Amino acid sequence: xxxxxxxxxxxxxxxxxxxxxxxxxxxxxxxxxxxxxxxxxxxxxxxxxxxxxxxxxxxxxxxxxxxxxxxxxxxxxxxxxxxxxxxxxxxxxxxxxxxxxxxxxxxxxxxxxxxxxxxxxxxxxxxxxxxxxxxxxxxxxxxxxxxxxxxxxxxxxxxxxxxxxxxxxxxxxxxxxxxxxxxxxxxxxxxxxxxxxxxxxxxxxxxxxxxxxxxxxxxxxxxxxxxxxxxxxxxxxxxxxxxxxxxxxxxxxxxxxxxxxxxxxxxxxxxxxxxxxxxxxxxxxxxxxxxxxxxxxxxxxx
Amino acid sequence: xxxxxxxxxxxxxxxxxxxxxxxxxxxxxxxxxxxxxxxxxxxxxxxxxxxxxxxxxxxxxxxxxxxxxxxxxxxxxxxxxxxxxxxxxxxxxxxxxxxxxxxxxxxxxxxxxxxxxxxxxxxxxxxxxxxxxxxxxxxxxxxxxxxxxxxxxxxxxxxxxxxxxxxxxxxxxxxxxxxxxxxxxxxxxxxxxxxxxxxxxxxxxxxxxxxxxxxxxxxxxxxxxxxxxxxxxxxxxxxxxxxxxxxxxxxxxxxxxxxxxxxxxxxxxxxxxxxxxxxxxxxxxxxxxxxxxxxxxxxxxxxxxxxxxxxxxxxxxxxxxxxxxxxxxxxxxxxxxxxxxxxxxxxxxxxxxxxxxxxxxxxxxxxxxxxxxxxxxxxxxxxxxxxxxxxxxxxxxxxxxxxxxxxxxxxxxxxxxxxxxxxxxxxxxxxxxxxxxxxxxxxxxxxxxxxxxxxxxxxxxxxxxxxxxxxxxxxxxxxxxxxxxxxxxxxxxxxxxxxxxxxxxxxxxxxxxxxxxxxxxxxxxxxxxxxxxxxxxxxxxxxxxxxxxxx
Numbered sequence: 001x002x003x004x005x006x007x008x009x010x011x012x013x014x015x016x017x018x019x020x021x022x023x024x025x026x027x028x029x030x031x032x033x034x035x036x037x038x039x040x041x042x043x044x045x046x047x048x049x050x051x052x053x054x055x056x057x058x059x060x061x062x063x064x065x066x067x068x069x070x071x072x073x074x075x076x077x078x079x080x081x082x083x084x085x086x087x088x089x090x091x092x093x094x095x096x097x098x099x100x101x102x103x104x105x106x107x108x109x110x111x112x113x114x115x116x117x118x119x120x121x122x123x124x125x126x127x128x129x130x131x132x133x134x135x136x137x138x139x140x141x142x143x144x145x146x147x148x149x150x151x152x153x154x155x156x157x158x159x160x161x162x163x164x165x166x167x168x169x170x171x172x173x174x175x176x177x178x179x180x181x182x183x184x185x186x187x188x189x190x191x192x193x194x195x196x197x198x199x200x201x202x203x204x205x206x207x208x209x210x211x212x213x214x215x216x217x218x219x220x221x222x223x224x225x226x227x228x229x230x231x232x233x234x235x236x237x238x239x240x241x242x243x244x245x246x247x248x249x250x251x252x253x254x255x256x257x258x259x260x261x262x263x264x265x266x267x268x269x270x271x272x273x274x275x276x277x278x279x280x281x282x283x284x285x286x287x288x289x290x291x292x293x294x295x296x297x298x299x300x301x302x
Numbered sequence: 303x304x305x306x307x308x309x310x311x312x313x314x315x316x317x318x319x320x321x322x323x324x325x326x327x328x329x330x331x332x333x334x335x336x337x338x339x340x341x342x343x344x345x346x347x348x349x350x351x352x353x354x355x356x357x358x359x360x361x362x363x364x365x366x367x368x369x370x371x372x373x374x375x376x377x378x379x380x381x382x383x384x385x386x387x388x389x390x391x392x393x394x395x396x397x398x399x400x401x402x403x404x405x406x407x408x409x410x411x412x413x414x415x416x417x418x419x420x421x422x423x424x425x426x427x428x429x430x431x432x433x434x435x436x437x438x439x440x441x442x443x444x445x446x447x448x449x450x451x452x453x454x455x456x457x458x459x460x461x462x463x464x465x466x467x468x469x470x471x472x473x474x475x476x477x478x479x480x481x482x483x484x485x486x487x488x489x490x491x492x493x494x495x496x497x498x499x500x501x502x503x504x505x506x507x508x509x510x511x512x513x514x515x516x517x518x519x520x521x522x523x524x525x526x527x528x529x530x531x532x533x534x535x536x537x538x539x540x541x542x543x544x545x546x547x548x549x550x551x552x553x554x555x556x557x558x559x560x561x562x563x564x565x566x567x568x569x570x571x572x573x574x575x576x577x578x579x580x581x582x583x584x585x586x587x588x589x590x591x592x593x594x595x596x597x598x599x600x601x602x603x604x605x606x607x608x609x610x611x612x613x614x615x616x617x618x619x620x621x622x623x624x625x626x627x628x629x630x631x632x633x634x635x636x637x638x639x640x641x642x643x644x645x646x647x648x649x650x651x652x653x654x655x656x657x658x659x660x661x662x663x664x665x666x667x668x669x670x671x672x673x674x675x676x677x678x679x680x681x682x683x684x685x686x687x688x689x690x691x692x693x694x695x696x697x698x699x700x701x702x703x704x705x706x707x708x709x710x711x712x713x714x715x716x717x718x719x720x721x722x723x724x725x726x727x728x729x730x731x732x733x734x735x736x737x738x739x740x741x742x743x744x745x746x747x748x749x750x751x752x753x754x755x756x757x758x759x760x761x762x763x764x765x766x767x768x769x770x771x772x773x774x775x776x777x778x779x780x781x782x783x784x785x786x787x788x789x790x791x792x793x794x795x796x797x798x799x800x801x802x803x804x805x806x807x808x809x810x811x812x813x814x815x816x817x818x819x820x821x822x823x824x825x826x827x828x829x830x831x832x833x834x835x836x837x838x839x840x841x842x843x844x845x846x847x848x849x850x851x852x853x
Contacts, residue, residue, distance in 0.1 A: 052451050053780050053820060055477055138633020139645065161582075161635045162798055249582020250635075251795025251805075268784050269448060 045275045052269035064276035068264075073252045074277060077260035078284075084167070084256065085235040088174045093228060095175065096182025101216075103183070104190045118180040125177065129244030132173040136160060136245075166246050166254055173241045178234075182227050189223030190216070222296070229292040236285055257281050363426035371754040375730040376423075378751075382726035383431050391495045395721035396431045398490060402714035403433030409463035409718075410450065413440035416465075418673055419737050423730070424722050431721075434714055443467075444783075447474075450706070454479040459708040462715035466515065466704050468506040468775075469782045472828055474704065475514050481707040482512040486716040498725055498743045501849040502770040502837045506778075507702045509831070515702035516723040520732075520742030522769045523589065523695040526646065526660050527551050527653040528573070529687040537568060551653075551689035555594055555622040558653075558692050562629035565652045574631040577642050577651040580797060584638040587793035588786040589698040589776075590655075595619040596774050596840045597693025607826045609813035611792075612806040620793075620802040627797060635797045640677070647680045655691045657698060658740035658766055665756035671736035684757065688765035694840050695769045699776060701739075741766055747853055764853050771850040775837040779828035781816045788812040 015022060046064060048057045068074050103114060120128065136143050136159035147155040159169045193216065201211045217224075239258035246254040248263065255263070261281065265274030366372040383396040411417040417440045425436035439461065441449055447470050453460040454477065466474060474480045487493075496504065499517055507515040531537065532549055541549035541564055552558035562575030569575075579586030596602075600615030610616075627634050631651050643663055645651045654660065662668045664686040669679055703719045705712060721727055725745045732739045732746055733755060741747055747767040753760040777785055792809035796802050817825045836844045844850055 052448060053473060053784075137636050137641070139631055139650070140633075140641065156632060158633075158635065158798075161794070247581060247583030249791070249794040250798035251582075251791045251800065253795070253798065263787070266448065267444060267787060269451075 042275050042279070045272050046279060048272060050272035050275070052271070060272070064272045065280065067273050068277040068280065073255060074257075074260055076252060077255040077257045078281075080255060081236055081238065081257040084170060084174070084238055085232060087171055088178070088235050088238075089228060089231045091171065091175050092179045092182045092231060093224070095179045096227070097186050097224075099179070099183040100186035100190050101212075103187055118184060120177045121180045121184075123177065125240035126244055128173055128177045129241035132169065132176070132241070133160065133245045136169050160246050161250050163250075163253055166250070169245060170238075170241055170254060173245065174235070174238070178231060181231065185223055185227040185230075186220065189220045192223075193219040225292070225296045229289075229296050232292065233285075233289065236288070363430065364422040371751040372730070372733045372735070375726075375733050375749075375751045379726040379730040380427065380431075382724070383427075383721065389492050390724065390726075391490070391492045391720050392724035392727050394490050394492070395717040395724065396428075399428075399432040399434055399714055399717040399721070402711065402717075405711045405714050406435040406437055407462045407711060407715050407718055408437045408439055408460060409715075410439045410441050410446055410461055410465050412443055412446060412465065415673060415736055415738050419731050419734055419739060422736075423734060424727065428718060428721065432717075434718070436718070450474065450479055451477065454706075454708055457708060459706075459710050461706045462709040462711050463719055464704045464706050465518075465701050467699050468517070468702050469699075469778045471507060471509050471514050471702060471704070472778065472831070473780045475509050475512075478707055480514050480704040481709075481712065482514055483516075483705060483716060483719075484513055486705075486713070486720075487513060490717065491720055495725055498745050500742055500744060500747070500767065500770045500851060501844045501847075502697060502773050502775070503700070503742050505835050506700065506775070507704075515704035516719055517700065517742060518703045518723050518728070518739065519699075519701035520740045520746075520766065520770065521657055521698045521700040522740070522766055522773055523593065523655050523657065523691050523698055524661070524765055524769045525551060525653060525655045525689040525691045525695075526664060527687050527689060528649075528682060528685055530685045531565060531569070531573065531652045532687065537565075540564075540568065551687065552692050555597070555619075555626075555692050559622055559625035559629055562626055562653060566629050569652070573649065574651050575629045576626055576634075576653045577631045577637060577645050578626065578634055578654070579637045579639045579642045579656070580627065580635040580793070581638045581641075582790065582794040585698065585786070585790075586637075586639065586642075588789040589696045590623065591619060591789050591793055592776065593691065593694055593696035593774055594622060598622075599840065601839075602777065603817075603825075603829055607817050607822045607829065609810040609817070611813060612803075612810040616806045617802060620796055620806070623793070624796065624802070635794070644678055647678050647682065649681045655695070657738075658762075659738055661686070661688060661758075661762040661766075662735070662756070665758065665762075667756045668735050671734075673736040686758070688758070688762055690765065690769050690772060694772050694774045694843060697770070697773045697775050697837065700742075744851060747851070767851055767853050771845045772843045773837050774840065774843070775832075775835055778832050778835070779825060781820045781825065784816040785813055788816070 047059060047061065049060050050057055099117065103110060133141075135141050138144060138156075138158065141159075143159065144155045144157055147157075157165050159165050197215050197219070198211060201215060206214070237258050238256045239262065242248060242254055242256055242259050243262075248255045248259050252260075257277075261274050261277050264270050264277060365376050368374070368377060379392065382390055382392040384393075386393040388394075409420060411420055417438050420436055420438045425438060429435055446465055447467070450461060450464050450466070451474070464474075464480060466480070471480075475482075487496075500520065502522075503517040503520060506517050507513050532551065538549045541547075541561075544564070545560065549561065549564075552561050558576070565573065565575035578590065595611075595615055598615040598618050600613060600619065601610035604610055631637075631645055637645070639656060642651075642654055642656065643660060646654045646660070647663060659668060663674075663677055664680050664682055666680045666683045668674045669677060703723060705716055705719060709715045722731070725743055728739075728743060729746055729749055729752065731737055732741050733752055741752065741763060744767075746752060747763045749763070752763060756762075776782065788809045791812075792805045795808075796805045832838050833842070836842060836847050836849060
């Protein structure tokens with residue numbers, strides 16, 4: 001047998017033996033290139049100067065962290081994130097649950113109403129922000145005019161520029177978009193509750209409220225945890241609607257952590273500080289995620 | 303192969319044969335299909351790429367009616383590029399560039415309307431003249447800085463021609479992102495064309511004694527007002543009776559707020575006295591504050607580079623701005639530049655100060671282009687007067703064309719820059735209805751063709767020139783983005799009710815932090831360079847330096 005043929009056989013044999021690894025190699029390489037390398041690179045950036053306005057990448061120790069920690073805007077943005085996430089997810093849960101309870105039994109037009117209800121889920125948050133800004137922005141938005149007609153006196157609310165109205169506007173936009181998410185998950189949970197539990201309760205003379213409290217809520221527990229976990233994970237990233245509707249203003253009044261990090265990195269070009277801030281934010285959210293996921297794994301219908 | 307490996311191999315082979323007999327997927331069929339798919343993808347590249355190139359290519363050259371002023375300007379630009387005069391910068395650039403036929407220039411432009419000029423006009427015309435293709439890379443304004451720096455760090459050579467804000471020149475020059483043009487200028491340019499640039503703009507690309515680009519966009523703020531309102535006999539009489547002076551376009555900021563309030567008091571809700579783009583993140587706040595602050599005698603930095611914001615001039619400026627806000631259209635603090643234009647064009651506002659496209663839109667000239675259909679038709683055409691902004695107007699941003707230091711086609715890129723900013727070609731570009739490039743050459747301000755674009759175009763040009771004579775420049779030094787951001791935060795927090803004094807203190811502290819971060823000595827050196835520029839302060843305008851251009 002000739003030498004090339006031997007080499008080919010050896011290669012063929014090697015590829016046969018390592019075939020499974022060859023199959024996963026492209027995906028692994030892609031992940032390494034797009035996730036692991038940037039992650040490791042960001043670790044290096046944490047401890048050096050990486051700033052478009054300051055030349056060089058000298059070692060700076062923990063300075064990137066201390067600057068973010070000392071920045072009152074960073075602390076404020078964290079509070080805004082916590083506040084908006086809590087309010088948004090709470091309202092979305094309550095409304096989503098109410099809608100799910102209303103829709104759990106079949107009625108004429110239910111399919112159409114459900115289809116309409118979930119439309120906001122398919123719209124980009126940027127478009128949602130733009131739409132709400134158009135509705136609320138003075139002098140062209142119709143909101144104040146409609147409110148004036150309803151209330152009988154002139155309404156001059158600065159929905160996007162005055163606290164607390166700017167927060168209310170952001171909550172409105174978020175709740176409008178994400179309540180359907182809660183609704184869909186909770187509805188799935190409600191339909192999975194065995195009807196015989198309600199039948200047994202009815203035989204025992206349990207009224208509707210107590211059935212809800214002692215059957216529906218406990219049975220729905222895991223789905224509630226799942227929906228709230230998913231929404232919180234998403235809500236803490238709040239950026240798009242703030243970017244479009246308030247621009248973080250007035251001042252830094254509506255800066256969320258994401259918006260703060262974006263501004264630090266891509267408006268001011270302090271990339272190493274933005275990276276440090278992002279890592280700190282990641283640690284905080286990781287703690288939250290760990291807590292929620294543990295609760296989720298433990299959650300069982302009782 | 304040992305026994306175990308032989309057994310594994312045999313088992314694998316049997317499995318393959320079984321699967322093949324059953325028509326199931328086997329490793330072999332997988333590899334075959336994978337190969338087929340890869341082959342298809344590779345083939346599709348050949349099929350798709352001409353289609354993609356065609357889809358992404360610039361549009362064919364879009365020329366105006368030859369009998370129109372724009373059509374004549376475009377014809378003149380072509381003639382100057384092909385027939386000369388032989389010492390003209392356009393001709394020399396176009397002829398010299400023919401040696402680079404077949405090259406492609408990658409050029410950054412701000413996304414949207416700004417990019418229509420190279421896509422529809424200058425890019426295709428340049429290709430016709432020289433055979434050099436252009437690839438327009440559309441970027442957001444901040445990305446025009448950050449991407450240029452990032453590509454330089456990566457050493458990719460991704461860009462040849464960069465559109466940059468003049469404020470970025472020191473950073474990009476010191477960072478090695480852009481290259482000086484002096485040698486090319488000496489070789490190719492008609493030096494007289496440099497003197498054709500208005501003195502306010504002429505020095506903007508110059509840094510540390512070298513020329514780092516060509517100025518290309520006169521973003522001068524000017525006051526646009528409703529002549530019919532200011533000439534209304536009843537209003538004039540009432541104003542005279544109330545304030546013992548004539549109703550006229552204001553010359554001080556106190557007058558501005560007073561006139562705006564008077565008009566609002568008399569004409570609202572049909573018309574309000576003024577409007578401003580005050581939305582957070584909208585650059586109106588920083589530009590407006592800087593122009594009023596410096597007109598009020600405010601100093602940006604003291605000798606030891608401490609921020610001068612927290613001063614009487616700062617308080618006076620914010621107080622005046624608050625008074626103007628109170629006299630303005632409802633929702634004033636939520637407007638961006640486009641919303642403000644819409645309010646003005648619909649006749650809801652009597653006075654605005656903004657960028658030069660305002661005049662072209664108010665005359666309904668811009669709206670002749672489909673690309674500007676998001677702007678409403680003007681209901682005030684023929685009723686708009688032009689005046690210099692009270693005190694000193696801001697030259698709000700502008701653009702320089704700069705040569706990327708990493709360009710692989712540096713000479714061809716330079717020649718494009720020289721050609722596109724040459725007097726005849728740049729005139730045709732600033733006359734494009736959809737363009738956001740604004741007049742900046744003396745030959746633009748004096749152009750008869752531009753003066754024919756709309757009935758009051760000559761007055762408009764004269765006012766832009768006069769505004770440049772007393773105009774102020776944005777801060778040109780590293781950290782400008784940080785300084786501007788602090789001003790925007792300060793202003794919007796004051797509009798929302800924060801005490802002006804406290805807001806000034808916060809902004810001044812942020813400015814000091816920025817200066818410390820960048821190095822006090824370094825910033826002082828940059829600031830010293832900046833102060834030498836005409837228009838750096840109200841005491842150092844083109845007019846005060848005796849360089850004013852009279853038309």
